[in-house]
Amino acid sequence: MNTAIRPKNITVNKQAGELVIDWPDRTCRYPLSHLREACPCVECRGGHENMGMANAPDNLLALTPARSYKLDADEPVSMVGNYALQFRWDDGHSTGIYTWEYLYHLCPPPQDG
Numbered sequence: 653m654n655t656a657i658r659p660k661n662i663t664v665n666k667q668a669g670e671l672v673i674d675w676p677d678r679t680c681r682y683p684l685s686h687l688r689e690a691c692p693c694v695e696c697r698g699g700h701e702n703m704g705m706a707n708a709p710d711n712l713l714a715l716t717p718a719r720s721y722k723l724d725a726d727e728p729v730s731m732v733g734n735y736a737l738q739f740r741w742d743d744g745h746s747t748g749i750y751t752w753e754y755l756y757h758l759c760p761p762p763q764d765g
């Protein structure tokens with residue numbers, strides 16, 4: 653496991669509703685609603701025992717978002733130290749800390765077309 657992985661660039665494509673991260677070895681496009689559904693915070697995981705990389709979803713795109721989520725207009729994405737991202741969602745939720753390791757793990761496979 654590469655715990656030293658760092659994104660080279662992070663952008664939010666609001667029109668496509670996705671977060672785009674350029675990793676050293678690939679570019680990953682994360683649909684925002686699925687990313688919200690994969691929120692790693694204790695509340696969304698349903699308890700501390702369900703947190704951590706061992707419980708990270710293996711296929712982000714297989715998750716079924718409860719609804720269509722967007723990022724809040726103000727401060728939608730912020731850095732947490734130098735190791736994670738925190739999102740402010742349009743449902744007011746913002747406690748999830750998405751580490752680089754977690755985001756890299758969640759990278760959806762490239763879509764054809």
Ligand SMILES: [Zn+2]
Nearest residue numbers: 691693696748
């Ligand atoms: Zn959460």
